Amino acid sequence: MVSTTAEVVYQRPESFTDVHTHYCPGCTHGIAHRLIAEVIDEMGLREKTIGVAPVGCSVFAYKYFKMDFVEAPHGRAPAMATGIKRVLPENTVFTYQGDGDLASIGMAEIMHAAARGENITVIFINNAIYGMTGGQMAPTTLPGMKTTSSPFGRDVELTGHPIRMAEILAIMDGSGYIVRRSLHNAANIRKSKKAIRLAFEAQERGLGFSMVELLSSCPTNWKISVRDSMEFIADKMIPVFPLGDYKVSPSLEGLKV
Amino acid sequence: MAKELLKGNHAFAEAAIRAGVEAFYGYPITPSSEFLEYMSSRLPSLGRAFVQAESEVSAINMVYGAACAGKRAMTASSSPGISLMMEGISYIAGTEVPAVVVNVMRGGPGLGNIAPSQGDYYQMIKGGGHGDYFPIVLAPARVQEAIDSIELAFDLAEKYRSIVHVIVDGNMGQMMEPAELPPMKEISKEVPDWAVTGAKGREPNTLTSIYLAPEDEEVTNLRLLKRWKEIEKNEVLYQEYQLDDAEILVIGFGTAGRVASSAIREAREEGIKAGLLRPITLAPFPQERLIELTKQVRRILVVEMNSGMMLDDVMKIVKGQVPVEFYGRMGGMTPLPDEILDEIKRVAANKGPGSDDPRDEWIPRLEGRILGEK
Amino acid sequence: MPVSGWIVVDDFYCKGCELCIEACPEDVLELDMDRLTPKGYHPVKMIEETCTGCGICAIVCPDAAITVYREKPVKQARR
Numbered sequence: 121m122v123s124t125t126a127e128v129v130y131q132r133p134e135s136f137t138d139v140h141t142h143y144c145p146g147c148t149h150g151i152a153h154r155l156i157a158e159v160i161d162e163m164g165l166r167e168k169t170i171g172v173a174p175v176g177c178s179v180f181a182y183k184y185f186k187m188d189f190v191e192a193p194h195g196r197a198p199a200m201a202t203g204i205k206r207v208l209p210e211n212t213v214f215t216y217q218g219d220g221d222l223a224s225i226g227m228a229e230i231m232h233a234a235a236r237g238e239n240i241t242v243i244f245i246n247n248a249i250y251g252m253t254g255g256q257m258a259p260t261t262l263p264g265m266k267t268t269s270s271p272f273g274r275d276v277e278l279t280g281h282p283i284r285m286a287e288i289l290a291i292m293d294g295s296g297y298i299v300r301r302s303l304h305n306a307a308n309i310r311k312s313k314k315a316i317r318l319a320f321e322a323q324e325r326g327l328g329f330s331m332v333e334l335l336s337s338c339p340t341n342w343k344i345s346v347r348d349s350m351e352f353i354a355d356k357m358i359p360v361f362p363l364g365d366y367k368v369s370p371s372l373e374g375l376k377v
Numbered sequence: 378m379a380k381e382l383l384k385g386n387h388a389f390a391e392a393a394i395r396a397g398v399e400a401f402y403g404y405p406i407t408p409s410s411e412f413l414e415y416m417s418s419r420l421p422s423l424g425r426a427f428v429q430a431e432s433e434v435s436a437i438n439m440v441y442g443a444a445c446a447g448k449r450a451m452t453a454s455s456s457p458g459i460s461l462m463m464e465g466i467s468y469i470a471g472t473e474v475p476a477v478v479v480n481v482m483r484g485g486p487g488l489g490n491i492a493p494s495q496g497d498y499y500q501m502i503k504g505g506g507h508g509d510y511f512p513i514v515l516a517p518a519r520v521q522e523a524i525d526s527i528e529l530a531f532d533l534a535e536k537y538r539s540i541v542h543v544i545v546d547g548n549m550g551q552m553m554e555p556a557e558l559p560p561m562k563e564i565s566k567e568v569p570d571w572a573v574t575g576a577k578g579r580e581p582n583t584l585t586s587i588y589l590a591p592e593d594e595e596v597t598n599l600r601l602l603k604r605w606k607e608i609e610k611n612e613v614l615y616q617e618y619q620l621d622d623a624e625i626l627v628i629g630f631g632t633a634g635r636v637a638s639s640a641i642r643e644a645r646e647e648g649i650k651a652g653l654l655r656p657i658t659l660a661p662f663p664q665e666r667l668i669e670l671t672k673q674v675r676r677i678l679v680v681e682m683n684s685g686m687m688l689d690d691v692m693k694i695v696k697g698q699v700p701v702e703f704y705g706r707m708g709g710m711t712p713l714p715d716e717i718l719d720e721i722k723r724v725a726a727n728k729g730p731g732s733d734d735p736r737d738e739w740i741p742r743l744e745g746r747i748l749g750e751k
Numbered sequence: 752m753p754v755s756g757w758i759v760v761d762d763f764y765c766k767g768c769e770l771c772i773e774a775c776p777e778d779v780l781e782l783d784m785d786r787l788t789p790k791g792y793h794p795v796k797m798i799e800e801t802c803t804g805c806g807i808c809a810i811v812c813p814d815a816a817i818t819v820y821r822e823k824p825v826k827q828a829r830r
Contacts, residue, residue: 124824125822125823127821127822127823129804129806129820131819132761132816144766146766146769150812151813154813154815167578168575170574182585187576188573188575188576189583189584190573191585191586193464196438196441199436199438200441200445201442202442203440203443203450206428206439207399207400207446208574228432229431231431305774306811
């Protein structure tokens, strides 16, 4: 007779607080948060990490992570992170930013943080819309996509084209790890976590600026179901924002995580 | 240490280094760029942080970050650059972290020019950024006083977890003057208990300026106001010159105050009992001393390098008890001692009632002077 | 013997978004229409005993509401 014992396959990360998040049901912000917390747990970084929250839906990110946090003005997270990292180089510093924050109002800050090779990690949530202010057009809104400020669909003749941040940041000499992943299903979530791990590994190894762009959902402002929002990422977003490794420092190649 | 001949901006920067500044983040702008240049040559070799940021917006947010980490952090800029920094300044005030901002003021509005001005009085003293907050503002008038103000600014910033502005004008930044620098201060190892440094062996710290519930924001605003009341009680600084028997009170700050003191010396030689009140802290303003002086003097002349901004504060305090007159130069013009002497003589001879807005009488006088100078 | 596992859903966190239901390869999850969480959502529950403890539900959960367990054989030490 073989006796058995219970093994925990998965449990809530230690780096999470016991707080119910304010995100809508099915919003992938929660998945991105969880992956960061898991990576920080696995690398044992919690007690030396300083997070920088943005303005946007994740403005309250600091409530959900059990670690030191600051809350930056809209778009300025990379500047605040720079200010912190330069005086506390031994600490782990990461920003968490949405597409309006990072690719619109904070474009100067993100580009120059990358150009300087600031040794910080940026988690970039791209859901192609402004969530917190009620679903307006974002710099990453897809051509033809309806938002509250492009009610007839984004007309690229009038409003320009979506911005591909991973591609842009990868050409900066200061960046050490720049990838795009997606959060629309379990397989891609696993790959996203691996990427987040490598981004933090890059920072721990002093390899310069690291950024993981995560294609994310916003069922509420896309006005579709949670299930359809995952299909929207797979069918509509990935063709515009191809997944892939845009820059990987040679020092990270072959690293088993 | 002996006095040396020091250039304003360099002296202020070195004073900040000796006061233990651990991070300087800035962006070039005339007439404050020497501050940034000096920091770029000194800080890296001391193992302290220096970044030339991509903009003033970014620079102030780097300061915000370092301030949250509990480090002595500062920036220096000039008027248009300060306008860009106002977002970050409001956040720093709202988060209640200490930081020092030096404004080497120039002519405006808009791009204006690079000549010395005091046109940022409202912007610096009344807040400038959004929301309910109260910056401490120091306005030194000579290089030595500016050197001393920098260390004081850090001390006040930390004591009250407040934003502190040190405002000078382009004259001060470019001026060479004998002054003595303090000895190098050792950097404090003490970490404030509110700072974000990694939550090792303690509960996590969060630094934010968001109070989504109006009830919480109101309590925060009240806390800032009560702290400001303490600052008003404890931290007023001013210089007096020839006030003991003064009948004509001249009020001016920074360069305007300094030029006025030369004019007062000459007026005294001509038998006019004039004296000077020069606020060193524009915020908090030396209100009590001014109220006392309204009981003593016959007439007040406010001298500024702007369109009469401090004038409004003086009028509010004097409440019509004594006639107040105004003389200002604007747009980067610095008044000469002779101009102010003429004004003192005119004011001393004027027995008329005061005006609700002394600017009304000043405008034609200034227009006349501009025509005469042509 | 098939691997057997189970999950515990924390009602405090669960928002009933159904991502786990979609993702479960064994189709053993369903919203519990008889219960409401403190925030007013129908939480997820297990409806079959065929859970393998694969953890996919937890991987897709945006609210870290799921703890996953698996039965593990204990090797008997030889006497």
